[in-house]
Amino acid sequence: MVKIHLIEHNGTRHVVEAEEGVSIMQAAINNMVPGILGDCGGSCSCATCHAYVDAAWSDKLSAPSDDEEMMLDGVLEQKESSRLTCQLLAGPMLDGIVLHLPERQC
């Protein structure tokens, strides 16, 4: 299992576990973490799974796809660390990853 730390805008931290290959969005939904909506079910077409990757983890992720980049252009308060969590799959390289959730998704 891969541990994922999700920190709400108000500072509340959620530590969830995901099987390898499961998206961080799905792991958040499965554990009822507020702030990740995942309206499109993970098909990279809603951007309601937006989160900011903690600076300590930014170089451990592969670059976003063109589709993800396009969707990220539409999020509120886009930052360099913005990612769509449905596009980040749990795996050994991400064990312990920290993501910060935006104040709101839309």
Ligand code: FES
């Ligand atoms: S769940 Fe819709 S873009 Fe991630």
